[in-house]
Amino acid sequence: MAKGLSKSFKKALWVYHCNSGSCNGCDIEIIAALCPRYDLERFGIKLVGTPRHADVLLITGPVTKQMEDKVKRVYEQMPDPKAVICVGNCGNTGDVFYESYNLVGPVSNVLPVDVHVIGCPPRPEAIIMGVAKAWVKLETLEAKK
Amino acid sequence: MKEKTTSKTTYQLPIGPIHPALKEPVMFEFEIDGERIVDVDVSLGHVHRAIEWTGMRRNSIQIIYLAERICGICSISHPMAFIRAVENAVDIEVPERAEYLRVIQCELERICSHILWAGVAAHEIGFDTVLFLTWQMREKVLDLTEYLTGNRITKAILTIGGVRRDITKDHHPKIFETLNYLKDNFDKLRHIFLDDKTFQLRSQGCGILRYEDALKLCAVGPTTRASGVKKDVRVDQSYAAYGDLDIKHITPDLLTGQVNGDVYDRIIVRLLEIKQSVELIEKAIDQMPSGDLVSEPKILKILATIKKTNGEGVGRAEAPRGEVIHYVKFNGESEHPYTWKVRAPTYNNILPWIPMLKGEQIADIPIVAASTDPCISCTNRVAVIDGNNNYELNKEELHRLSVEKTRRLMK
Numbered sequence: 001m002a003k004g005l006s007k008s009f010k011k012a013l014w015v016y017h018c019n020s021g022s023c024n025g026c027d028i029e030i031i032a033a034l035c036p037r038y039d040l041e042r043f044g045i046k047l048v049g050t051p052r053h054a055d056v057l058l059i060t061g062p063v064t065k066q067m068e069d070k071v072k073r074v075y076e077q078m079p080d081p082k083a084v085i086c087v088g089n090c091g092n093t094g095d096v097f098y099e100s101y102n103l104v105g106p107v108s109n110v111l112p113v114d115v116h117v118i119g120c121p122p123r124p125e126a127i128i129m130g131v132a133k134a135w136v137k138l139e140t141l142e143a144k145k
Numbered sequence: 146m147k148e149k150t151t152s153k154t155t156y157q158l159p160i161g162p163i164h165p166a167l168k169e170p171v172m173f174e175f176e177i178d179g180e181r182i183v184d185v186d187v188s189l190g191h192v193h194r195a196i197e198w199t200g201m202r203r204n205s206i207q208i209i210y211l212a213e214r215i216c217g218i219c220s221i222s223h224p225m226a227f228i229r230a231v232e233n234a235v236d237i238e239v240p241e242r243a244e245y246l247r248v249i250q251c252e253l254e255r256i257c258s259h260i261l262w263a264g265v266a267a268h269e270i271g272f273d274t275v276l277f278l279t280w281q282m283r284e285k286v287l288d289l290t291e292y293l294t295g296n297r298i299t300k301a302i303l304t305i306g307g308v309r310r311d312i313t314k315d316h317h318p319k320i321f322e323t324l325n326y327l328k329d330n331f332d333k334l335r336h337i338f339l340d341d342k343t344f345q346l347r348s349q350g351c352g353i354l355r356y357e358d359a360l361k362l363c364a365v366g367p368t369t370r371a372s373g374v375k376k377d378v379r380v381d382q383s384y385a386a387y388g389d390l391d392i393k394h395i396t397p398d399l400l401t402g403q404v405n406g407d408v409y410d411r412i413i414v415r416l417l418e419i420k421q422s423v424e425l426i427e428k429a430i431d432q433m434p435s436g437d438l439v440s441e442p443k444i445l446k447i448l449a450t451i452k453k454t455n456g457e458g459v460g461r462a463e464a465p466r467g468e469v470i471h472y473v474k475f476n477g478e479s480e481h482p483y484t485w486k487v488r489a490p491t492y493n494n495i496l497p498w499i500p501m502l503k504g505e506q507i508a509d510i511p512i513v514a515a516s517t518d519p520c521i522s523c524t525n526r527v528a529v530i531d532g533n534n535n536y537e538l539n540k541e542e543l544h545r546l547s548v549e550k551t552r553r554l555m556k
Contacts, residue, residue, distance in 0.1 A: 018163060019163075019168070019169050019170055019192075020170075021170070021191065021192045021193075021194060021522075022192075022217075022522065023214045023215065023216055023217040023522045024168075024169065024216055024217035024218050024520065024522050025214070025217025025218075025220070025298045025299060026217070027168060027169075027217070028217060028218065028261065028298065029297070029298065031280070032280065032283075032284070032287075035276070035277055035280035035281065035284070036277050036280065036281045036284075037280075037281065037284040049165030050165065061192070062194065064191060064192060064193055064194060066162075066170075066190055066191045066193070067162070067170060067191050067192075070162060070163055070170070070191075074163060090214075095214075096199075096210060096211050096214050097194045097195075097196070097199060097214075099199055099202065100194050100195040100196075100198070100199050101195050101198065102193050102194060102195045103194065103195075120214070120299060121217060121297075121298050121299070123297065
């Protein structure tokens with residue numbers, strides 16, 4: 001972990017957060033991770049307003065039918081190299097909503113997910129860990145070029 | 146629903162479902178003349194997860210955890226309303242101590258939610274320093290929540306017939322430490338939100354909801370109280386231990402002596418409610434009697450009683466955003482409810498957006514929309530549309546369907 005990170009601190013990582021039908025639990029924990037207690041911004045990680053500026057896609061929620069094409073469009077708008085982090089149990093497995101008729105998810109049915117962050121909702125520490133892992137993945141992709 | 150009336154002078158502006166100003170997927174269609182909003186249409190349904198349908202395939206204990214996940218912010222209010230509906234249907238008496246513990250948990254959630262809202266409101270007008278300040282305060286309350294329940298967001302503390310964890314004397318120092326911290330910082334928060342010129346300029350006279358409109362559109366919670374309508378389930382039909390705790394309606398005239406129904410008034414109401422909640426928790430801890438936590442500790446026994454029950458129940462609770470109602474009906478054949486119906490507060494607070502937003506400027510859309518504290522994940526409904534995005538069900542058909550459903554339930 002530390003080895004990958006030390007190399008990666010050279011550039012800032014921009015994150016786009018996309019809600020695909022979540023209950024807000026994960027979303028408020030993501031914002032909590034950016035706020036003073038956990039302060040992700042000290043690492044240069046910040047939320048951006050458009051997927052076109054983003055390196056990492058944080059996706060919450062189990063992907064409802066209405067959101068499927070929108071989520072795909074967000075992913076396609078992101079420049080390469082990119083990583084997808086799926087935050088929360090419902091995006092990873094369906095969780096309590098697993099048998100619902102209106103879900104296309106889990107997220108891995110729609111997008112290639114690189115990092116799974118589990119928990120309902122995961123703690124901010126877990127989300128930060130997820131972003132750090134995505135960072136390592138992006139660095140490896142860059143190194144291969 | 147709205148007819149396309151675009152002429153040369155006005156133009157259409159769609160916002161959403163994915164947009165940086167929106168925290169959740171919802172779609173607005175504005176009709177705009179220059180910078181002024183002429184008309185608004187809201188389309189919902191992007192977060193529809195079929196929770197009621199799923200609930201009818203699970204037993205009541207499982208539904209508590211499903212109800213928690215209707216909305217991550219109201220994760221006490223929804224189970225609270227559901228549990229009260231079940232207790233109403235099955236006639237379960239809740240021990241008095243449990244009622245007080247429920248009040249403490251509900252009020253902690255209200256503090257968290259209102260502080261969270263204050264931060265989001267500040268963010269919407271571009272005042273991010275205040276977002277960070279308020280969320281720093283919120284972390285303290287979350288710490289206390291975690292200390293008392295074991296979780297930060299989804300607490301899983303309520304159960305049918307009581308609560309799952311006690312608050313003992315050992316917990317008191319930490320509780321009072323947090324409450325004192327909130328009281329110390331309350332004046333700071335009030336000073337920022339009510340005396341700061343930026344806030345006053347952006348919120349006074351903006352997004353006005355008149356008293357008559359609030360009544361007519363059945364707005365609930367702080368949105369309606371800010372317009373002067375005295376409506377609060379905790380007072381009007383007090384549940385849990387609220388009846389013992391001397392609680393009053395919070396309206397903006399308590400502080401300023403007048404009611405305008407604008408965004409500023411909604412800020413006042415929420416700030417005063419934070420203070421009220423702190424006092425309620427203190428009183429509840431002080432007056433809490435000793436006794437049992439649950440009426441029946443064996444879950445299987447409760448489920449067996451539910452299986453034999455043939456009847457319906459309604460549960461009402463005052464969520465941070467307003468009144469939430471759950472309706473359950475058991476048919477005496479299985480542990481699964483025959484019907485489970487949820488009416489979340491934002492459902493009522495969506496229509497008031499239209500009088501609030503009409504005549505406002507584009508730049509005021511985020512703060513006006515955020516001022517009702519919308520929670521889209523609570524609100525989503527199915528809409529049947531055809532290939533051209535037109536609604537397939539009209540008013541008469543919806544009415545026929547609802548009459549049929551009521552007849553089915555009456556059987």
